[in-house]
Amino acid sequence: MPVTRRFFLKSAGLTLFGAGCVPSFMRRTAFALDVGGRRRKVLVAIFQRGAVDGLNMVIPFAEKDYFSMRPTIAIPEPQVHPATGAGPAAIDLDGFFALHPSLARMKPLFDARQLAIVHAVGSPDNTRSHFDAQDYMETATPGVKSTRDGWLNRYLAAKPEADSTPFRAVAVAPRMPRMLAGQASSLVVEEIKNFRLLGRPDPPPFVPSTPAAEELAFEEMYASSQDPLFSTAAAETFVAIRTLRRVAAETYQPANGAEYPHGKLGQDLQQVAQLIKAGVGLEVAFSNVGGWDNHLNEGGVEGQMANNLKELGDALAAFHTDLGDRMEDVVVLTMSEFGRTARENGNRGTDHGHANAMFVLGGPVKGGKVYSEWPGLKPGELNQDRDLAMTTDFRDVFAEIVVRHLGAQNSAAIFPGFTVNAERFRGFIA
């Protein structure tokens, strides 16, 4: 029987996920919530806003210039035979690169081959403006300011799915990030339990499965409206509200002893995990974390950046632990608009630079390796004599993930003005 939107809204209003004529995606959501439905490949994109110092995050300790360029903030090289009482040092990965000690919880992931690092990744555009560079990375059109949509949105549009739900793309953020902005719809859910209608002045006691009376009125107003823009947006909105009400009804318990750190990133990733496990049809998740713009007092082994890295490492490790087997289908990617200067500045910090390091974490990743065509830090090897030079275009990293992990076929539409060529993929996705 043909299911009109009006019919579906009415039946959804009466019984949440009731039996009977329910559109396919609703059926799948209900099914997935109860049993575990189709397992989608998932990408979690995390934007480190402010330009993280990749050279202190993943230290090229074999480069002697690293130490002379950073007299106060360099991370001590890995100790082969640590003396008693010696402070923390970089954590050796492969004899050339090492992790900042605050990322200790990521070392086991690297050893278990779940974590890969791509280094000296950057943009062909040389801007040192945060705004412009973030824009270029989120739209994946470096140098072009007129692109309105994000590359992840173009991915969604290029690969429509018959059974997609309103949760196909979710940004755990206060506003829609540019990376997800565009024609294809995506959801902004800063906190699962707050994505709801607040209702009348004297609300009746909150009963999780029953929508408030105004919710029905709102839904009816919008469903029966002659305004196509709003009736379409509203249809998805109300499905999202009901689904999240159901998800939020149970207190979430991270699995396998995972402990998320208390900061925002930990909370954001926990919500992403919750949505993945709830089987609501999540395919692309986005979060961002700030505080990386360390012009002043960046700190070395300890300090501002170290604190931020601890939160990052602990949150990623907790997410990995929490998802357990489900990580088989999940890839987490970190990115930042550019790196920082190779030399420290006069304020024990670093300034805007060029190439950077990205983490790629997940079951499909060929981890335990740092993928890089390392350009070096010696004089003559730096970009503009200031920064780490770029040897991998960030679009190649994005492309490898959308093609090899998410299975996109129309990559030309996703990366306008760029020729995707699998031969340039670094090979971090199996």
Next chain:
Amino acid sequence: MARCLTGWTIRRPRYEAEFFFNPRMHDYHPKLVLGRKFPPGRGMEDGQEVLHLLAHHPSTASFISTALCRRFVADDPPQSVVERATSTFQSTGGDIREVVAAILTSREFNSPAVYQAKVKSPLEYVASSLRAVGADTDAGLPIIMALDRMGHPMFQYEALSGYADRAGTWINSSTLVCRLNFAMLLAGGRLPGTAVRLQNLPALNANPSGRGLVDAVAEQLLGSPASPSTVEAIVSKGGLGPEFEVAAYRPRGTRPEAATVAGLLLASPEFQRR
């Protein structure tokens, strides 16, 4: 272009906003801008000439006129009104008042086809809601946060182009939830720093019957009748008690009902547009 403007600065930047041309900071070498050669040795005239060039450039007339048409008529305004505005701009030497007048008196602006074609930006939505209920507000944090959540953190757009004046910029599931919640919170007097006295609405004293009341309140708040589908939705699904339908309307006793009706009306699809 940047070289022409070298030297244009502020005399005491941290103290007061006094413009001053500093010849020591100016680049006196020859320049080429928009095909025009600027001879060497000129100071402030370089900047003045480049501004003159830009102001008279046909693209400027067209860009500004298009933006104004997008502001008043529709996201994609008909080419005819854009052309009319552009030629007015050019013939009046950039008199914005004349350009706006040309747009507002145009056939295209006054056409029923573009009635309420524009979706209100969050700022327009919040401001029109506050005015509709006669709110007394300090425009404090709850209002700022509401704007932020609706996707319009004031003055914080990252790029120089500013917020795009289009429906797609403002409307998605999450911002829609914010608008609906804002309407209910506002009407219910639950926004700290913003006082609403709905019982003073004259409509509330007039008509006791449910449907008629919704119509009267709509006329009062929205400035025009609500659509039949909106009225029907409120009356049938608004969860309003039987006393709302039947009894004589007493503002004090029935305040929660008034707040609900007002909130639903402010949240209606038609009130999202202008």
